[in-house]
Amino acid sequence: MIQKKFLLNFSKEVSEQPHIYHLVKDYDLIVNIFRAKITDEAEGFMILEISGEKDALRKGIAYLRDQNVGVGEAEKGVVWDEERCTQCGNCLSHCPTHALRIDDPATMHIIFDAEACIECLACIKNCPYGACTSVF
Amino acid sequence: MKSYEEINEKIASGKAVVLTADEVSDYVDQKGLAKAAEEIDVVTTATFGAMCSSGAFVNFGQCAPKIRITEAWIDDVLAYSGVAAVDAYIGATQLRQNDPENMYYPGEFRFGGGHVIEKLVAGKQCQLFALSYGTDEYPRRELRTWFTIDDLNQAIMVNPRNCYQNYNVATNLSDRTIYTYLGALKPHMKNLTYSSAGQLSPLLNDPLYRTIGIGTAVWLAGARGHVYAEGTQHAPSISRTPGGVPTGGAGTLALTADMKQMKGRYVRGVSLKGYGVSLALGVGVPIPILDEDVLLKTTVRDRDIPAEVIDYSSDYPNKTGKVLAHVNYADLKKGNIELLGKRVEVSSMSSYAMALEIAELLKEEVRSGSFLLSRPLQPLPVEQELKSLKIRKEDEVR
Ligand code: SF4
Ligand code: SF4
Numbered sequence: 001m002i003q004k005k006f007l008l009n010f011s012k013e014v015s016e017q018p019h020i021y022h023l024v025k026d027y028d029l030i031v032n033i034f035r036a037k038i039t040d041e042a043e044g045f046m047i048l049e050i051s052g053e054k055d056a057l058r059k060g061i062a063y064l065r066d067q068n069v070g071v072g073e074a075e076k077g078v079v080w081d082e083e084r085c086t087q088c089g090n091c092l093s094h095c096p097t098h099a100l101r102i103d104d105p106a107t108m109h110i111i112f113d114a115e116a117c118i119e120c121l122a123c124i125k126n127c128p129y130g131a132c133t134s135v136f
Numbered sequence: 137m138k139s140y141e142e143i144n145e146k147i148a149s150g151k152a153v154v155l156t157a158d159e160v161s162d163y164v165d166q167k168g169l170a171k172a173a174e175e176i177d178v179v180t181t182a183t184f185g186a187m188c189s190s191g192a193f194v195n196f197g198q199c200a201p202k203i204r205i206t207e208a209w210i211d212d213v214l215a216y217s218g219v220a221a222v223d224a225y226i227g228a229t230q231l232r233q234n235d236p237e238n239m240y241y242p243g244e245f246r247f248g249g250g251h252v253i254e255k256l257v258a259g260k261q262c263q264l265f266a267l268s269y270g271t272d273e274y275p276r277r278e279l280r281t282w283f284t285i286d287d288l289n290q291a292i293m294v295n296p297r298n299c300y301q302n303y304n305v306a307t308n309l310s311d312r313t314i315y316t317y318l319g320a321l322k323p324h325m326k327n328l329t330y331s332s333a334g335q336l337s338p339l340l341n342d343p344l345y346r347t348i349g350i351g352t353a354v355w356l357a358g359a360r361g362h363v364y365a366e367g368t369q370h371a372p373s374i375s376r377t378p379g380g381v382p383t384g385g386a387g388t389l390a391l392t393a394d395m396k397q398m399k400g401r402y403v404r405g406v407s408l409k410g411y412g413v414s415l416a417l418g419v420g421v422p423i424p425i426l427d428e429d430v431l432l433k434t435t436v437r438d439r440d441i442p443a444e445v446i447d448y449s450s451d452y453p454n455k456t457g458k459v460l461a462h463v464n465y466a467d468l469k470k471g472n473i474e475l476l477g478k479r480v481e482v483s484s485m486s487s488y489a490m491a492l493e494i495a496e497l498l499k500e501e502v503r504s505g506s507f508l509l510s511r512p513l514q515p516l517p518v519e520q521e522l523k524s525l526k527i528r529k530e531d532e533v534r
Contacts, residue, residue: 086184086404086416087489090319092471093327093481105469108488126320128186128406128485129416
């Protein structure tokens with residue numbers, strides 16, 4: 001079993017197809033959707049975690065790409081701008097997964113662990129310096 | 137015993153021994169107080185956080201025909217103009233015109249005076265709109281123009297209250313989320329927020345103001361500035377630990393420096409959901425090690441600094457004076473804390489990482505001979521109470 005986070009980008013042409021259904025039904029994958037949005041241009045974004053057998057996951061992703069769904073692996077929906085971040089620590093008690101956290105109490109430096117982020121957007125609402133934003 | 141002159145001579149010759157307040161505690165533990173006091177010349181302290189009582193005097197210069205500005209807006213943020221013709225004061229917490237405030241509760245407060253100041257220091261262009269009634273010698277009644285900080289004759293930051301010596305810790309006992317200047321506080325004490333650089337904080341390293349006074353040279357956002365007065369609400373007469381560390385707010389500093397010399401990284405607009413806007417500033421204060429007592433005070437550690445936890449849903453707004461619990465900064469920095477039998481997640485409003493960065497920067501400036509210390513012209517009061525405002529009728533005033 002492996003587990004990975006993806007940012008899917010559905011263009012106008014493909015946004016009406018039940019792709020996620022096929023991932024589950026045809027490839028036996030487990031999906032955990034964190035966040036999804038269809039914009040008024042009828043484009044769609046989805047941030048989800050997919051888990052399953054390595055081979056099945058590979059095939060499922062190949063299927064999505066085949067269907068012209070944009071699949072981003074390293075991309076993330078929530079972006080933390082290290083330059084804008086003042087390391088104030090206000091987001092710490094609002095981040096449910098400790099994706100934003102301090103690893104070294106000596107330096108008190110904040111780090112952002114994108115893999116641990118579940119896209120709840122709490123940091124975006126709470127950051128006083130606008131250091132956290134969303135790509136959609 | 138060392139004098140200011142001796143310390144400055146060592147700094148000027150590049151031979152001064154300088155440590156940050158973060159490093160000094162272990163150093164003194166190893167060397168012993170007497171030996172360390174002989175060796176160390178300066179300890180650098182610092183803080184970075186939102187400081188609402190901040191702002192800047194700007195002078196725009198005259199245009200033709202001339203104007204005696206009565207109201208001015210910079211990027212649609214009102215700047216106080218009840219001073220001379222083309223002078224104005226832009227305050228950190230002033231909101232942009234037509235901000236919906238908390239009409240759509242809690243309100244986002246995206247832009248205000250703090251952001252204008254950030255833009256100016258960053259060298260960005262701002263819009264000036266000004267009105268007047270027009271006089272014989274100042275006939276112009278209106279102007280709109282764009283400018284950067286370089287176009288201004290002066291841009292002098294003048295902050296009535298910075299560097300609170302200590303601060304309380306905010307939590308929320310009510311059953312709904314509340315929005316405060318210490319951030320959003322979740323119901324039923326699920327989180328709390330503190331705001332102090334703790335062991336790095338300037339006034340916690342000189343708790344009885346032996347070296348920090350009016351005239352002391354400070355590092356204000358990269359510029360060389362000064363303490364120009366006691367800060368507003370300076371109220372040192374509160375309970376203290378045997379080491380002199382106050383258990384609450386206590387001392388404050390009024391600071392000034394040339395904004396044209398500041399670095400954008402340390403001047404940052406703040407948007408606090410449900411509260412308003414503010415300005416975050418980085419401040420560094422060098423402490424001359426005149427004798428063993430001055431050094432001993434700089435060895436204060438987070439665990440020696442107490443803070444009071446206050447319920448911001450009721451006790452704080454109603455000024456009841458009730459303290460829920462006493463904690464210290466070492467515990468707060470662990471990220472969660474046991475409070476009244478509950479695990480509580482901790483946030484902060486003050487950046488220790490930035491404070492550390494500033495203390496190191498100042499250390500380098502002092503070491504390299506580019507930052508000389510100044511002897512205070514006048515000490516800060518060590519005894520003074522905080523007065524409350526009495527709401528009374530005209531005939532009740534004695
Ligand atoms: S609240 Fe914003 S500025 Fe503060 S540590 Fe978190 S991301 Fe950085
Ligand atoms: S979106 Fe939520 S989970 Fe992700 S970093 Fe922000 S607060 Fe944490």
